[in-house]
Amino acid sequence: MSQLSTKHLLGIKDITADDINLIFETADNFKEVINRPIKKVPSLRDITIANIFFENSTRTKLSFELAEKRLSADVVNFSSSNSSVKKGETLVDTVNNILSMKVDMVVMRHSSPGAPHFLSRNIKANIVNAGDGTHEHPTQALLDAFSIREKLGDVAGKKVAIIGDILHSRVALSNIFCLQKLGAEVMVCGPTTLLPKYIGSLGVKVEHDVNKALQWCDVANILRIQLERQQIKYFPSLREYALYFGVNKKMLDNLDKEIVIMHPGPINRGVELNSDVADSEHSIILNQVENGVAVRMAVLYLLAGVR
Numbered sequence: 001m002s003q004l005s006t007k008h009l010l011g012i013k014d015i016t017a018d019d020i021n022l023i024f025e026t027a028d029n030f031k032e033v034i035n036r037p038i039k040k041v042p043s044l045r046d047i048t049i050a051n052i053f054f055e056n057s058t059r060t061k062l063s064f065e066l067a068e069k070r071l072s073a074d075v076v077n078f079s080s081s082n083s084s085v086k087k088g089e090t091l092v093d094t095v096n097n098i099l100s101m102k103v104d105m106v107v108m109r110h111s112s113p114g115a116p117h118f119l120s121r122n123i124k125a126n127i128v129n130a131g132d133g134t135h136e137h138p139t140q141a142l143l144d145a146f147s148i149r150e151k152l153g154d155v156a157g158k159k160v161a162i163i164g165d166i167l168h169s170r171v172a173l174s175n176i177f178c179l180q181k182l183g184a185e186v187m188v189c190g191p192t193t194l195l196p197k198y199i200g201s202l203g204v205k206v207e208h209d210v211n212k213a214l215q216w217c218d219v220a221n222i223l224r225i226q227l228e229r230q231q232i233k234y235f236p237s238l239r240e241y242a243l244y245f246g247v248n249k250k251m252l253d254n255l256d257k258e259i260v261i262m263h264p265g266p267i268n269r270g271v272e273l274n275s276d277v278a279d280s281e282h283s284i285i286l287n288q289v290e291n292g293v294a295v296r297m298a299v300l301y302l303l304a305g306v307r
Helices: 017-034 059-070 091-099 115-122 138-152 170-181 210-216 238-245 249-253 285-305
Strands: 048-053 074-079 105-110 126-132 159-163 185-189 205-207 219-222 260-262
Touching (some): 017 059, 017 138, 017 170, 017 285, 048 059, 059 074, 059 105, 059 126, 059 138, 059 285, 074 091, 091 105, 091 115, 105 115, 105 285, 115 126, 126 138, 126 285, 138 170, 138 219, 138 260, 138 285, 159 210, 170 185, 185 210, 205 210, 260 285
Parallel strands (some): 048 074, 048 105, 159 185, 159 219
């Protein structure tokens, strides 16, 4: 198989294990490219890509932009905070105006779940979901699984614990779908108030004791507390959360094995993760950032082939 089964990357739920493996094989090649002295290839030289971000983003936006430029695409950046959206323009109008400038692909982040799906039904360009509300964040899940594969040789058969604010996380949902498609076992761990009610129906283990989760897993993917999405208090204080659910070096030293530590960023240091863990030899957090560029290059390149 040398082509994706889909025209868009809207969510991990919509792609196959073969798609994921094809993306990984392509990303392997691009990782070699971005470690060369000349980091560019002309693969998307005649493609124009619009990055449309209706929500704040640093890592994802930079990563996509770098991936696009490494592939020699023409890049248009759009941020809703200084646009006509503030004047009441609708999503379809905004995007159609951008497309009338002859854009081939749209990378979009939006606070509403399903916004990229809605867009894919209304416009002709390929859509890449860079995060839709608390729903999915497919490229983050792909780069996380790619980083596990790189570190441990394979994803199949590995035990991965996702620890933290599962309720408000689009990363968690995409990760669960991706890891399960690749044959990993998944556990979620966090306070009861931060676990969605439907979580058991996704075929994951549920744990509320962080020490037990760490003892079980090969890889701990630790998520940020998303205070900006919380309209009510889900736990008494950040200090209390850190006390019961934060991961520190002492906890890792008490395990009878080595585990891999991951975090999608940005890290709330001293809350979900202490600096002595984030900066330790257990952590592959910076590898995730590097792999993000290669994986996003692979996604854009493969989608351009389905045009």
